[in-house]
Amino acid sequence: MQDFIYDKDSDGIVTVTMDMAGQNANTMNKRFEPGMRAVCDRLEAEPGLTGVVFASAKPTFFAGGDLHDILATETADAASFAFIEANKAVYRRLEKLPVPVVAAINGAALGGGYELCLACNHRIVLNSPKAVVGLPEVTLGLLPGAGGVVRLTARLGLEKALTYLLEGKQARPDAALADGLVDAIVDEPEALIPAAKAWIRANPDAHTQPWDQKGFRYPGGDALHPRVRQVIQVSSAMLFKKTRGLLPAPEKILDVAVNSMRMNFDAALRVETRRFIGLMASKEAKAAISTFFFGTQAIKSGKLRPEGARWQAGSAAVLGAGMMGSGIAYAHAKARLATRLNDTELARAEQGRAYSEALCDKAVARGRMEAAGKDALLSHITPATGNAAAGSTDIVIEAVFEDIELKEKVIAETWPMLSPEGIYGSNTSTLPISILAQACPDPSRFIGLHFFSPVDKMKVVEIIMGEQTSQETLRKAYDYVQQIGYMPIVVNDARGFFTSRVFGTFMDEGCQLLVDGMAPAAIERAAWLAGMPVGPLQVFDEVSLILGQKVRHTHRALDQRLGVDSGFGQHNTATVEVTDPMIAMGRGGRQYGGGFYDYDAQGTRVLWSGLEQFARGTADIPIQDAIDRILYRQAIETLRCLDEGVLNTEIEANLGGIFAIGFPAHTGGAIQFIRGEGVEAFAARARQLAASYGARFAVPDSIYDRLASREAAAA
Structure with missing residues (x-):
């Protein structure tokens, strides 16, 4: 029980605080089940027990399964089956306690962490944007394997549960309360455990889960209800249209959810385990975990970024108000980066700003933006002709036509706008950066920044290192791309790049x-x-x-x-x-x-x-x-x-291929595809x-x- 702090108060309520040793977050690692089993043993033998509260000593509540362990799984064997069943057994034991059990959710409770919450009788969450709950396993090529599919279907009904199970949605407190994923919200961290204990004292008999009560009925109807049967038919068709049969996890989730309504609760949990271990060893799960979790995490965390202090551009100029330049200006404005949108004629520059206005109008019409938000965004774009004041611009992005002589001319003419610490980027898709760099006074501050069309939807930028581009310039370019909310993929100069x-x-x-x-x-x-x-x-x-x-x-x-x-x-x-x-x-x-x-x-x-x-x-x-x-x-x-x-890492090869080229996501990217085969x-x-x-x-x-x-x- 080294990972669990066990504390009983004078009212007989035990608070179990999870604090996995040597980890930043609580996870369902190899120590979890033995520790939880010991906790259950003690709770079942505890004299005068009146209730249980599960809390966390970490900034998050519980992060779910250990993905390193899942990646190491080669086959769906008896040992894997036994491991998953053992983890589920402790959750089932919690449900069978003769006292109420409450989850005090202080931070993110995802995957196995939220499955623990589902096994509790009541869920109280902190009113914090970081305190999200959900079952994102489908995004990792898996299904919730600790009872999540079965319990969420029983709690919400099939139709509502599928919106979370098949999309991997994560809900913030207000949405989680509205949809029934949690039962109460508190505003202060210090109020979580007192609120949990107060609920236990007020509801001493609320210890039997709905699905364990005689006469339980699924919200919205069981599998034979006409509306539910229609949901099943429509979901199957929509699922195939979306996945094309290339992703096994969503199909297995739908299968478990539907069939869980047709059988005994414990039998449904076992079917869920069988489906889960089959996915654990699948190449699709390994692809999703390797690329979309660990790969994305590596980029977001700066693992692939050159060392040095963070840099932030305060002003920008985009040269060329065509579709690409206009899209880049919109990306800047959305990130509140003041941008001068240049073209040879003011009318064309204004037309480029109108592109952003049209995108804003569409967002306003769909209820995704307020009119004030539109005005604020557009205020960051200034149509212009000619150069800005010398030394006044932190980043200049040339986005004129893919003509080497034109680009060389523009680069030479507009270089003076750069501030002493600024960098110059060329939005080129194939032209060698090392050759274009010859047109500027300081090639060490010149770099390729290849955006993709349409810029507002393609959230990736290919950063191209020239022969003389400095590591400092690369670091600044990397920070700039992340500043505007895009994914940086770094490559070295070559014809066509990557x-x-x-x-x-x-x-x-x-x-x-x-x-x-x-x-x-x-x-x-x-x-x-x-x-x-x-x-x-x-x-x-x-x-x-x-x-x-x-x-x-x-x-x-x-x-x-x-x-x-x-x-x-x-x-x-x-x-x-x-x-x-x-x-x-x-x-x-x-x-x-x-x-x-x-x-x-x-x-x-x-x-x-x-x-x-x-x-x-x-x-x-x-x-x-x-x-x-x-x-x-x-x-x-x-x-x-x-x-x-040309490519530096497999991570960038995989993510760049998926997000910039459209290489099939279920493979995890081109290099992961080779490894998967x-x-x-x-x-x-x-x-x-x-x-x-x-x-x-x-x-x-x-x-x-x-x-x-x-x-x-x-x-």
Whole structure:
């Protein structure tokens, strides 16, 4: 009981204060169950016991399961089953105590922590935005395994419970009280335990859970109720539409929740355990935990950030009021960063500010922003022409067209605006930062800041280090990106960097499949089945075929200027073969009236019937091959970026791929996808694809060996 402080007062109420030794938070680690078992033994034998209060000595109440232990689980075996059942057993023993049990929730109670609260008879929470409650396991590829699915369904009814179970929502005190997740709120930490004890004294007989009482009925009706049956049908359809069958956790949650209403309570708890241990060992859970929990945590905590004091920009200038520049200005204003939005004509700069106004109007119409909030946001954007006062701006972001000569001209002309400690960023998607840096007086303060369109929705920035960019500039850029609420992904300078380079392979593989003779609709379907948000042909139309052609021409001219052959996009042969003739036919993409798709006045799209002319082969490509080609092509290019040092970490490779490119989230990112398949198995499949479809899938064994050795070192 080293992790639990046991204190009995004169009224016979025992307060059990959780304080896991050597940890910042209470977790369901290997010591938890033995400790809780000892607590239950003592409570069951305690003479004169009148009630129990569970509290925490940590800033949070209880953080749930130990994710390191879950990552270490390789198989769903008897030992895992016994471990989970033992943890659930102590919660069930609490429910069977002949006295009321109250949870005094001082901070976050999530996962196994909130499941402890559900096993109590009453829940009192501190009125603090940090005191959130919920069951976020689905976001980690898991289901609540300590009774959470069964108890929440019994407490709230199926429909309301599913909104929390399937989305992993976390509720602050007011919302938690309104939805029935907690029963009372107190305003001061010191009032928590007294309030819990007062409730126990006022309700000495409130110790039997509703589901253990004779005649218990589920709120909203049982599984046979017409409305509940409708909820089940609709939930199943909506779930598949959302997950495409690629995420096992939501399906298992729905299965446990529904079937828990059809069986004995204890039997339902056991079914929940069986489903949970199956997920523990799944590659989807390991992907979600590794990438979305530990990976995101590493970035947010600054683990990947250069050391040094935090920096905050107080003023900014964005050069170019097109879609990208306007979006960046909006991101700044939303973060209350005063921004000068520059263009060659004031009318265009004002039009750029109007972009933010339109976004605000939409938010106001949806009830997500007050009119005063709109005015406050817009006050941070100042349309302008010409330079600001010399030395007056902390960060300048050049966001003009992707033309190297234009960018070099703008950089040289606007550099004087920078404050002595300021940094200059170029929003470029492919142009080498080291070459652009030659246009400025101090290349050490120049860095790439690649935003993604639409900026208000794509909350990630690719930070590109030039050859002379200093670590201080990188640190400031990292802090700036986090200051405006975006995720920083750091890469090193190379043609196409990371995101554009990999994204190009996705679009090209769509063209390759078209050339090989696959039906266009089947190509888009394969991408959907793979988990990509949009098919490659539709994506090409959205970004425009003409833009892709301009990028190729720009790099060809740059190669001639430098006297080199960069090999940029060398494997993207089908892109040239298909899109150049289409552009010549006047099919440049959606904004040009049509591309791979035809569009009517309402924006409805239909695949262009002329695409069949580009088919050179008549191969009957299996749908699984098409899926693998789409995923493996991107994963292989990401692996090359990591091996070449364009990418610094697997964390950034995985998160950058998901949030910037749209690599399927259920895989945990491209490198995690390779690890999930197994490095050897992935390499074998890649060799099969190379033999059947071309050298773009061929990767030297040495690259796989280095990846495998890095995995062994991490383990």
